[in-house]
Every structure is written in structure tokens, then in C-alpha cells.
Amino acid sequence: MQEGNIHLLLHPYFDDELDFSESLRFEEHLTDCSDCSQALAEQKKLRNTLEQSSLRFVAPKTLQQNIQTSFLKSKESPKTSIIRNWKIYGIAAGIAIAFFIFGTFLPKGSEDHETAETNELVSSHIRSLMASHLFDVASGDQHTVKPWFAGKLDFSPVVRDLSGQGFPLIGGRLDYINGRPVAALIYQHDKHIINVFQWSADPGRPEKHIERHNKGFNLIGDGSGELRLWLVSDLNTEELGQFAILLR
Amino acid sequence: MKKQEKDSLFREEIIPHLDAAYTLARWLARNGHDAEDIVQDSFARAYSYFNSFSGKDGKKWLLAIVRNTFYSWYKKKLVRQGVEVSEEQSAEQIIEEQRPDMELEAKDRKEIVHQALHSLPLEFREVIILRELESMSYKEIAALIGIPIGTVMSRLARGREMLRTLLVDQLDGEA
Numbered sequence: 411m412q413e414g415n416i417h418l419l420l421h422p423y424f425d426d427e428l429d430f431s432e433s434l435r436f437e438e439h440l441t442d443c444s445d446c447s448q449a450l451a452e453q454k455k456l457r458n459t460l461e462q463s464s465l466r467f468v469a470p471k472t473l474q475q476n477i478q479t480s481f482l483k484s485k486e487s488p489k490t491s492i493i494r495n496w497k498i499y500g501i502a503a504g505i506a507i508a509f510f511i512f513g514t515f516l517p518k519g520s521e522d523h524e525t526a527e528t529n530e531l532v533s534s535h536i537r538s539l540m541a542s543h544l545f546d547v548a549s550g551d552q553h554t555v556k557p558w559f560a561g562k563l564d565f566s567p568v569v570r571d572l573s574g575q576g577f578p579l580i581g582g583r584l585d586y587i588n589g590r591p592v593a594a595l596i597y598q599h600d601k602h603i604i605n606v607f608q609w610s611a612d613p614g615r616p617e618k619h620i621e622r623h624n625k626g627f628n629l630i631g632d633g634s635g636e637l638r639l640w641l642v643s644d645l646n647t648e649e650l651g652q653f654a655i656l657l658r
Numbered sequence: 659m660k661k662q663e664k665d666s667l668f669r670e671e672i673i674p675h676l677d678a679a680y681t682l683a684r685w686l687a688r689n690g691h692d693a694e695d696i697v698q699d700s701f702a703r704a705y706s707y708f709n710s711f712s713g714k715d716g717k718k719w720l721l722a723i724v725r726n727t728f729y730s731w732y733k734k735k736l737v738r739q740g741v742e743v744s745e746e747q748s749a750e751q752i753i754e755e756q757r758p759d760m761e762l763e764a765k766d767r768k769e770i771v772h773q774a775l776h777s778l779p780l781e782f783r784e785v786i787i788l789r790e791l792e793s794m795s796y797k798e799i800a801a802l803i804g805i806p807i808g809t810v811m812s813r814l815a816r817g818r819e820m821l822r823t824l825l826v827d828q829l830d831g832e833a
Contacts, residue, residue: 418811421811421815421818422796422811425814427795427796427811452822453818453822456818456821456825457790459771459825460771461790463767463771464768465681465772465775465790465791466677466681466791467677467680467681467690467693468677468680469677469679469680470680470690470694472694473676473680473698474676476698477673477676477697477701478673480701481668481669481672481673481701481705536702536705539702539705625695625698625699625702626695626698626699626702644702644706
């Protein structure tokens with residue numbers, strides 16, 4: 411570095427990024443350059459001000475809980491893990507029960523209800539991505555997947571193999587959303603996993619087509635006759651929308 | 659990697675850095691609500707891409723994901739607001755349109771410093787946060803952002819100078 415540009419070493423010197431000889435050279439320069447020594451003093455003061463300004467934040471409780479419930483699953487198989495988690499995380503379970511009761515029985519605005527529902531759908535989608543929870547029945551054959559649900563649900567889910575259209579069926583799962591058993595069909599598009607949740611439509615709620623975004627995932631709610639369908643994926647809204655049309 | 663190992667490694671290496679992830683997201687997004695969404699999304703991404711984690715320094719790996727998640731969120735937000743963003747343009751190149759003015763009646767020292775940092779353009783704000791809060795080296799910052807080390811140096815120098823000027827005005831020359 412040329413002598414004229416030596417002041418450029420101020421910040422790397424301050425950040426301890428110079429090697430030994432460069433450091434010495436800059437320190438030598440500091441003894442004759444009052445501008446640089448003043449600038450260095452100002453930088454120290456600024457760092458001091460920043461250190462005293464509480465720049466760190468603690469993640470809010472709700473976020474902590476979301477992350478912990480999404481990712482702090484037990485190491486056992488899913489079925490035993492649910493039971494153990496409820497024992498170990500008694501407090502978390504209490505909160506979940508409270509949420510369940512409030513979510514189910516208290517009269518709420520349809521918007522709140524919907525937000526709670528989309529939250530649950532996204533949580534279920536995230537849980538399903540944790541490999542062992544993805545399927546109860548792993549098959550791309552609709553004639554295997556559809557009968558698997560018989561007797562487990564009070565309705566017959568829509569199961570279509572759309573591999574010709576780029577959305578192969580990869581399996582099915584029994585899930586639980588909003589206090590009722592639901593069918594979850596899993597489709598794949600490129601590397602994206604799509605969960606299609608289905609349950610009997612509530613006659614009191616209009617089954618309109620809606621699009622939502624929640625925690626970075628896209629959701630499409632759709633009605634198909636007597637069924638309510640929810641599609642959840644990290645796939646973009648356009649392609650997810652096309653898929654929703656194919657499913658009808 | 660087996661799922662069990664994956665989950666347990668994720669718990670040990672990634673989840674403990676939740677506060678650091680939230681702090682970075684909050685300084686980038688400038689509010690807690692958006693930061694929460696960004697962090698939630700970042701963890702989902704981190705989990706999906708966890709096979710690509712080298713096993714070393716989970717914090718830096720997570721922070722890089724938080725930053726990327728923030729930029730894709732930010733780009734979408736600008737598009738929604740009608741700011742034209744061409745496909746080729748990287749999010750970093752978008753000039754920050756909405757810079758809050760410093761409120762003159764900031765309440766105390768800490769708030770003045772927070773406001774001053776918020777008012778710095780994104781590219782300067784992020785290097786200052788990574789350097790001052792996470793004590794990352796120039797090389798680490800360069801790798802995380804994907805810019806040359808010399809650019810890290812010049813952004814830090816300029817950003818600090820802007821910040822100092824703002825604070826000198828606000829704190830009666832104390833900064």
C-alpha cells in the first residue's frame with residue numbers, strides 16, 4: 411500500500427485484521443498523524459456506544475415455542491414420541507390443550523379461526539417434512555392409497571395420481587387438524603412436497619377458494635363438493651394454483 | 659444421515675442460535691413482527707437443507723440462511739409495493755427506497771443509537787451488525803454476503819462514518 415493511502419488501514423487495524431508487520435507500520439503512522447489517531451479514538455468511542463446500546467434481542471416467547479415444538483421432537487418413532495412428549499413437556503401440552511379448547515369451543519371471528527387453522531396446517535406440513543412423519547401409507551397408486559383411508563374417516567378423500575401432469579402422488583397419512591381426523595395426501599413436484607389436507611366441508615362455512623401465506627409457505631384453500639381441501643407447500647403460488655385446479 | 663442423528667444434531671447445533679438469528683433478522687427487517695416470520699421461515703429452510711450443513715459453526719450457517727431468507731422476503735415486499743425489480747437484479751443492488759428519517763425527539767441514548775442504525779442503508783447496516791454483534795472477521799463476512807474482503811472493509815468504513823455522523827448530531831458530539 412502506498413504511503414498516501416495508509417489511512418485506509420485504520421478500520422482493518424481497529425478490527426484486528428492486519429498482520430503483524432502491517433500493524434506495526436500503521437502504529438508508526440499513528441504517532442505522526444493526528445488525523446488518524448483522532449479517527450481511531452472516535453471509532454473506539456463509537457464501538458463503546460454500540461456496546462452500551464443493547465443491540466441484541468431475545469426471540470419472543472411465541473417464536474421460541476414455535477421453533478421448539480416444530481423441531482424439538484423426540485428421537486423415538488412418531489407414535490411413542492407423541493405420548494412421551496406429552497409427559498415430558500407437560501407445560502407445553504397444557505398450553506396446547508388450552509389452545510385446542512379455546513380454538514374449538516369459544517366463538518371466534520372467522521378470520522381468527524382461519525388463522526388458527528392455517529397455522530395448524532403449516533405446523534402439520536412442517537412436521538410431515540421431518541421424514542418419519544410423512545406417510546402412513548407410501549404409494550403412488552391411488553387404488554392403494556384411497557382404500558387405506560376406508561374406515562378411518564367419515565368421508566372418502568379425493569385421491570388422484572397426477573404424475574402425468576408433473577405432480578406424482580407419493581403417499582397418504584391420517585392427520586389431525588382443528589380437533590378432527592383429516593386425510594393428508596402427499597404429492598411431489600420437482601423437489602417440493604405438497605400436503606393436500608381434506609375433510610368434510612362444514613355446511614356453515616362457505617368453501618370459497620382462498621390463498622394464504624404463512625411462515626414462508628403457500629396455502630390454497632379450495633372446496634370440492636362436500637370436501638374442504640387445503641394445499642400447503644413451499645411451491646410458488648402459481649404452480650400450486652395449477653395443481654389445485656388439477657385436483658378438482 | 660439418519661433422521662434421529664439429523665434431529666439431534668439440529669437441536670444441538672442450530673436451535674441454540676435462535677436469539678442470534680432473531681437479532682440479525684430484526685436489524686435487517688427493522689421490526690419484530692417481520693423478523694419473527696423471517697426466522698420461522700429460516701428454520702424451516704435450515705431443516706430442509708440440513709444435509710448440506712458441514713457440521714461446523716452452526717451459527718454462521720444459520721445466519722447466512724437468515725440473511726438469504728430476509729433478502730427474498732424483502733424483494734417480494736418491494737415488488738408488492740410496486741418498486742420495479744428486474745429478474746437479473748440481485749436484491750442487494752436494490753436501492754433502499756424507504757429510509758426512515760431520524761426522529762428528532764428520540765427518547766434516550768439507546769433509542770437514538772437504534773434509530774441511527776435503522777436509518778443506515780441495508781448494505782452498511784448488515785456489515786456493522788455482523789462485525790459488531792457477531793464479531794465476525796472480514797473474511798467470514800465476505801463469505802456470508804458473497805462480496806470481496808475489500809468491499810467489506812470499505813462498507814464498514816463508510817457505514818461507521820455515516821453512523822458516527824448521525825450520532826454526533828444527535829448525541830451532542832458524544833459519539
